[in-house]
Amino acid sequence: MSSYPPLAERMRPKTLDNYIGQKHLVGKGAVLRKMLESGQISSLILWGPPGVGKTTLARIIANQLERPFYVLSAVSSGVKDVREAIEKARNGRFFNSASPILFIDEIHRFSKSQQDSLLGAVEEGVVTLIGATTENPSFEVISPLLSRCQVYVLQPLENTDLKELFNTIIANDIVLQKRTITLKEEEALMRFAAGDARKFLNIIELMLNAHNDDEDIIITNDHVTQLLQENPAQYDKNGEIHYDIISAFIKSIRGSDPDAAVYWLARMVEGGEDPKFIARRLIISAAEDIGLANPNALLLATNAFQAINMVGWPESRIILSQVTIYLATSPKSNSAYLAIGKAQQVVRETGNLPVPLHLRNAPTNLMKDLNYGTEYKYSHDYPNHFVEQQFMPDQLKDAQLWQAQNNPQETRLKERMDFLWKQKP
Structure with a gap:
């Protein structure tokens, strides 16, 4: 078997009739099939997860339209490569012939300058651009280039x-x-x-x-x-195993097991996971699982995200390890998580309750005449920077959404609230 190409390459379809999936784009009467049947194609971006047929579809388009097909990978190509491909396409084009197709894999990895270098050729019709991306092109592709392309979304195969x-x-x-x-x-x-x-x-x-x-x-x-x-x-950072491992990672932190947490971290590091993805999940864990029991956890996790952008790989793994162990060994509280969940449920059940008059802004005389903000008390004018007044809508004036949990930090917060709100239930 070693003399044969990999199975995925051997079975790469060459026509739409052999292409599996994406019926919403290439099925009977679908937009891309109609374009190909007309013999015309505009510049486009194919957005979808790995392994759903973006590269294959680009090759089929070029093959069916019988156009020259130039391929660049954003991982290994620079501005010089882009310009050389465009020049090659320009020189190889016959008078009034259709423009060649320039396929750029992982176009989201192109820098702004690299994307800028494509603009003129796309606008002038020197090439028809087909970009493939696993990331939302609204965030990763510059607006001038995006405005010159149709975006088509490819779905995971059923x-x-x-x-x-x-x-x-x-x-x-x-x-x-x-x-x-x-x-x-x-x-x-x-x-x-x-x-x-x-x-x-x-x-x-x-x-x-x-x-x-x-x-x-x-x-x-x-x-x-x-x-x-x-x-x-x-291990695949875009599939089921990916989600199982990140789940085990977060649950190990939540369960205060630093050994397990750093093990699952190592699995992701060895599997080639994006360090930014790991850092984002650490930020979420710091807020959701450590929360008010150790507010410094969120600061450390946020700083780690910034640090890995400055340091890069492989040293970033040390930063991620430090934060992982810190979060796993920190006291835990989900009181903030529970509070916002409870508050959202109250909002869904009660709808848009009116803001009490004394809390409303009064930028116009009419609003002042209607007593907007009239009875509001400025907290800093009172001892301890506190004065008792109602901040909830009338229907919820006795509602309690945040419940302090049993840890030293929140115990102190609760004692302060009890001292200030002596009359509040």
């Missing part, structure tokens, strides 16, 4: 799509045709693939490689799970 893909490869792949493969159970295979066709095919190939050439292959849930657990490299 299980029915993956089942169709399975039947296709069994029937048509030059290697799998020679083997006996039975899909006895599919739940684990579909769960680990998580709508990603490339990952789905990689799992099939991994199972193939785990058997001798003369062995029959029976796919079961246990078989798939065991095989992937034995191959740590199967």
